[in-house]
Amino acid sequence: MRIHYFNRQSLDLLRIMLSYPVRNVLSRRLCVLKTSQCRIILALQHTKRQCSTSSSEDLDKLGISCSYGPLGMELRRNLLDQWWHSVTRSTAQVFGINTLSSSKDTATGGRGQLRIVETENVKRLLEQQELSKEQLIQNIQSLIQRSTSLRTNFLQGALEQFVPSLELVNRKLPFGLAETGLCFQPSDGSGCPAEVTQTSLVWFCSPRTSSQWLDHWTRHRLKWWRKFALSPSDFSSREVPEEEREEAASRGVRIIYSFPWGEEPLETLWSRGNTELLQTHKDVRSKLQCRDSRKSVPHVVSVTGNMDRGVLAFLSNSLQHLKKEESKQKLLQRKVLKLHPVLAPVKVALDIGRGATVELRQVCEGLLQEFMEAKISAWPGYLETLPVSMEQLNAKYDEMGVLFTVVISENTLESGLLQVRSRDTTIKETKHISEIKNFLSRYISAADNS
Amino acid sequence: MRIHYFNRQSLDLLRIMLSYPVRNVLSRRLCVLKTSQCRIILALQHTKRQCSTSSSEDLDKLGISCSYGPLGMELRRNLLDQWWHSVTRSTAQVFGINTLSSSKDTATGGRGQLRIVETENVKRLLEQQELSKEQLIQNIQSLIQRSTSLRTNFLQGALEQFVPSLELVNRKLPFGLAETGLCFQPSDGSGCPAEVTQTSLVWFCSPRTSSQWLDHWTRHRLKWWRKFALSPSDFSSREVPEEEREEAASRGVRIIYSFPWGEEPLETLWSRGNTELLQTHKDVRSKLQCRDSRKSVPHVVSVTGNMDRGVLAFLSNSLQHLKKEESKQKLLQRKVLKLHPVLAPVKVALDIGRGATVELRQVCEGLLQEFMEAKISAWPGYLETLPVSMEQLNAKYDEMGVLFTVVISENTLESGLLQVRSRDTTIKETKHISEIKNFLSRYISAADNS
Numbered sequence: 001m002r003i004h005y006f007n008r009q010s011l012d013l014l015r016i017m018l019s020y021p022v023r024n025v026l027s028r029r030l031c032v033l034k035t036s037q038c039r040i041i042l043a044l045q046h047t048k049r050q051c052s053t054s055s056s057e058d059l060d061k062l063g064i065s066c067s068y069g070p071l072g073m074e075l076r077r078n079l080l081d082q083w084w085h086s087v088t089r090s091t092a093q094v095f096g097i098n099t100l101s102s103s104k105d106t107a108t109g110g111r112g113q114l115r116i117v118e119t120e121n122v123k124r125l126l127e128q129q130e131l132s133k134e135q136l137i138q139n140i141q142s143l144i145q146r147s148t149s150l151r152t153n154f155l156q157g158a159l160e161q162f163v164p165s166l167e168l169v170n171r172k173l174p175f176g177l178a179e180t181g182l183c184f185q186p187s188d189g190s191g192c193p194a195e196v197t198q199t200s201l202v203w204f205c206s207p208r209t210s211s212q213w214l215d216h217w218t219r220h221r222l223k224w225w226r227k228f229a230l231s232p233s234d235f236s237s238r239e240v241p242e243e244e245r246e247e248a249a250s251r252g253v254r255i256i257y258s259f260p261w262g263e264e265p266l267e268t269l270w271s272r273g274n275t276e277l278l279q280t281h282k283d284v285r286s287k288l289q290c291r292d293s294r295k296s297v298p299h300v301v302s303v304t305g306n307m308d309r310g311v312l313a314f315l316s317n318s319l320q321h322l323k324k325e326e327s328k329q330k331l332l333q334r335k336v337l338k339l340h341p342v343l344a345p346v347k348v349a350l351d352i353g354r355g356a357t358v359e360l361r362q363v364c365e366g367l368l369q370e371f372m373e374a375k376i377s378a379w380p381g382y383l384e385t386l387p388v389s390m391e392q393l394n395a396k397y398d399e400m401g402v403l404f405t406v407v408i409s410e411n412t413l414e415s416g417l418l419q420v421r422s423r424d425t426t427i428k429e430t431k432h433i434s435e436i437k438n439f440l441s442r443y444i445s446a447a448d449n450s
Numbered sequence: 451m452r453i454h455y456f457n458r459q460s461l462d463l464l465r466i467m468l469s470y471p472v473r474n475v476l477s478r479r480l481c482v483l484k485t486s487q488c489r490i491i492l493a494l495q496h497t498k499r500q501c502s503t504s505s506s507e508d509l510d511k512l513g514i515s516c517s518y519g520p521l522g523m524e525l526r527r528n529l530l531d532q533w534w535h536s537v538t539r540s541t542a543q544v545f546g547i548n549t550l551s552s553s554k555d556t557a558t559g560g561r562g563q564l565r566i567v568e569t570e571n572v573k574r575l576l577e578q579q580e581l582s583k584e585q586l587i588q589n590i591q592s593l594i595q596r597s598t599s600l601r602t603n604f605l606q607g608a609l610e611q612f613v614p615s616l617e618l619v620n621r622k623l624p625f626g627l628a629e630t631g632l633c634f635q636p637s638d639g640s641g642c643p644a645e646v647t648q649t650s651l652v653w654f655c656s657p658r659t660s661s662q663w664l665d666h667w668t669r670h671r672l673k674w675w676r677k678f679a680l681s682p683s684d685f686s687s688r689e690v691p692e693e694e695r696e697e698a699a700s701r702g703v704r705i706i707y708s709f710p711w712g713e714e715p716l717e718t719l720w721s722r723g724n725t726e727l728l729q730t731h732k733d734v735r736s737k738l739q740c741r742d743s744r745k746s747v748p749h750v751v752s753v754t755g756n757m758d759r760g761v762l763a764f765l766s767n768s769l770q771h772l773k774k775e776e777s778k779q780k781l782l783q784r785k786v787l788k789l790h791p792v793l794a795p796v797k798v799a800l801d802i803g804r805g806a807t808v809e810l811r812q813v814c815e816g817l818l819q820e821f822m823e824a825k826i827s828a829w830p831g832y833l834e835t836l837p838v839s840m841e842q843l844n845a846k847y848d849e850m851g852v853l854f855t856v857v858i859s860e861n862t863l864e865s866g867l868l869q870v871r872s873r874d875t876t877i878k879e880t881k882h883i884s885e886i887k888n889f890l891s892r893y894i895s896a897a898d899n900s
Binding site for chain 2: 068069070072073074076077085089090093095096097098100101102112113114115116117118119120122126132133136137140141144148150161164165168169170172181182184186187193195372373375377380383384385386449
């Protein structure tokens with residue numbers, strides 16, 4: 001096992017521990033991100049409780065999932081929103097769906113590996129004294145068989161939704177079904193399955209165009225990942241070698257991120273043919289035929305992403321260590337989480353400088369309300385009652401990735417002017433209080449549409 | 451068992467089947483909403499596959515979950531977004547969190563009732579020939595004990611996140627933790643657990659203010675539900691009678707919707723004291739004390755909503771049957787799904803009238819792109835190649851709840867003018883193509899801020 005720190009030098013500042021399972025098929029990560037210095041649980045919280053082990057060494061052998069703190073949760077939320085908009089609001093016809101995470105089917109694709117059982121039912125079964133060992137085994141087997149299974153991906157759900165969706169598009173190809181949410185992954189024997197936040201686009205197209213569509217979506221997805229990156233070249237796409245292909249797939253492409261510790265796939269695209277679609281609908285071809293496909297059954301291109309890993313990639317990509325010269329000739333290191341404006345969990349922090357605290361707070365409250373109505377997420381720094389220097393505050397906000405810090409002071413009460421500091425330039429500007437909301441809105445939407 | 455139709459007369463148009471379990475504790479619903487006439491799967495799809503029964507009568511005895519089609523999915527998405535904004539962007543300090551849906555803890559609150567087991571592990575266990583019946587029973591018991599359990603609500607997760615969150619607020623009360631997502635509910639013996647889309651706010655406050663906060667959040671929530679209602683009086687709040695209280699709770703309030711078939715709770719608020727919080731943190735009071743609470747452990751107010759039922763409530767509340775006089779003196783019934791503008795899954799439909807199809811479609815494509823960039827969800831009706839009358843189209847869009855229908859015709863190519871029909875007034879107006887996007891944006895945000 002290897003434990004990697006995102007930043008060995010500043011272990012107390014921002015730390016990512018990553019554990020590798022030896023088998024990489026369903027690789028899982030233990031992600032700990034803490035900025036204990038500024039007391040912000042930035043992204044992911046330790047989930048030792050998930051698999052109660054005493055030593056972190058053991059975690060490697062177990063399935064590990066990530067639990068998010070407030071900032072990490074907002075970051076992932078922003079990322080998922082962006083994914084959703086980019087896929088469902090492209091010119092291509094993509095519909096969102098929401099399928100069940102559990103099902104009675106013991107269908108294909110490993111859906112039967114994880115089962116939900118009710119402890120009550122098992123208990124009742126084990127209490128039946130009169131049963132022989134063979135009968136007991138049989139009863140348990142049938143209990144498991146009848147129990148619902150948890151999904152490991154969204155593919156099966158989308159394949160099932162294909163027929164009802166045909167009505168929406170009047171049997172016209174191509175179209176897609178998108179879904180995001182929780183999937184469960186078996187544990188490779190440890191008994192502790194992992195939870196993954198997945199994104200899924202299942203694209204139905206005519207057989208002769210499936211390879212072109214695979215290329216189209218690869219370009220689309222790579223462009224999307226790079227849009228939010230500080231160094232876009234860390235994101236790349238690569239054809240899956242023949243020997244690593246999934247059974248049903250004729251071609252595959254991976255969108256890869258180069259983490260400091262190696263490459264990992266963020267999204268995987270497969271050209272899957274129509275075998276699974278036919279299987280799901282019990283080979284009733286007539287139900288599946290579409291208008292564009294010359295009476296043949298459509299082919300499927302699947303695009304599956306791991307957004308927990310996506311969050312990690314952007315955190316890793318955004319953290320910058322900048323040398324900074326101090327006035328007293330001291331060389332300090334500035335750590336800035338340069339998350340893309342649309343991804344940053346907090347857009348603006350509101351703080352107060354010198355002046356009558358009560359009045360200044362009232363101004364902040366009003367501004368906070370204004371930001372919230374404009375859906376600009378703001379950090380109420382003015383609520384803080386423990387004294388901190390502006391220097392310390394800026395350091396904390398830079399680590400949190402806060403885009404701008406607004407400081408309200410006595411001057412604001414007199415002239416309406418406030419100070420705005422930018423995370424990326426560290427330049428402090430003076431603005432009028434009436435223009436700050438529009439300034440922020442324009443800044444974020446400009447970054448979104450660039 | 452009773453099956454209720456939302457509208458018996460137009461069974462083919464919009465149908466809700468509801469099945470009642472006799473015990474109402476964890477009531478579940480089978481919700482079928484289909485507009486087979488206009489071939490739109492409006493909201494919820496039949497989930498017979500979830501529990502394979504031959505007759506719908508049997509469904510009553512089983513746990514039933516809802517699977518959503520594209521429009522229902524968007525509606526629920528909009529509803530969840532609104533809930534999230536109203537709770538996390540109120541002046542109160544509420545942080546979003548994301549906890550795991552499964553955990554190793556066999557803790558309180560029924561978390562241990564549902565377990566995830568891996569079929570492989572059970573199989574391996576049952577294959578051990580040399581075991582006696584007693585050993586087998588013991589091994590199965592320990593397998594179940596060691597397995598992860600699925601959450602039935604978000605309370606436990608939030609209580610666990612309380613301590614790390616204290617760092618965010620510098621141990622200052624009050625603050626809240628919000629979460630939305632999937633929870634699982636035991637099946638009352640059928641072996642088929644249900645999935646529920648829950649919303650949860652867990653509010654931590656000083657002991658002496660907990661009852662006031664319960665009232666505050668009750669007003670807040672009721673106001674929110676009513677904001678989106680066509681007839682707000684169908685939503686009400688009611689104190690939970692003492693005999694129905696949860697064990698830990700000293701007071702409870704339910705937000706109730708009067709469905710045509712009776713009342714059902716949408717959101718439940720409890721003033722829970724601090725027993726569960728103490729239990730979760732093994733009675734280590736020093737960890738839990740906050741600055742505002744005079745060295746005492748904070749009290750908890752929980753607000754838990756069922757958003758699948760919320761979707762149903764708004765569908766039920768929004769469907770109107772209007773008498774309409776036709777030019778030929780025929781009296782027709784117009785069925786309109788008058789969903790609130792921010793909830794409506796589709797804001798605008800784009801269709802083409804008379805004229806050169808290729809050019810008109812190009813105009814539509816451009817407009818669609820413009821709408822999507824402005825995050826106005828649009829329906830590409832112009833892609834439809836089967837001929838339908840404008841009358842039929844309007845009827846279909848009214849049933850879908852589409853706010854406006856824009857028709858591009860020859861006239862648009864010449865003068866830039868297009869026709870906009872309103873769902874709510876049925877009035878057709880002529881507008882210039884350059885002003886349509888802003889008109890829609892303003893209309894939706896006006897409804898949002900009213």
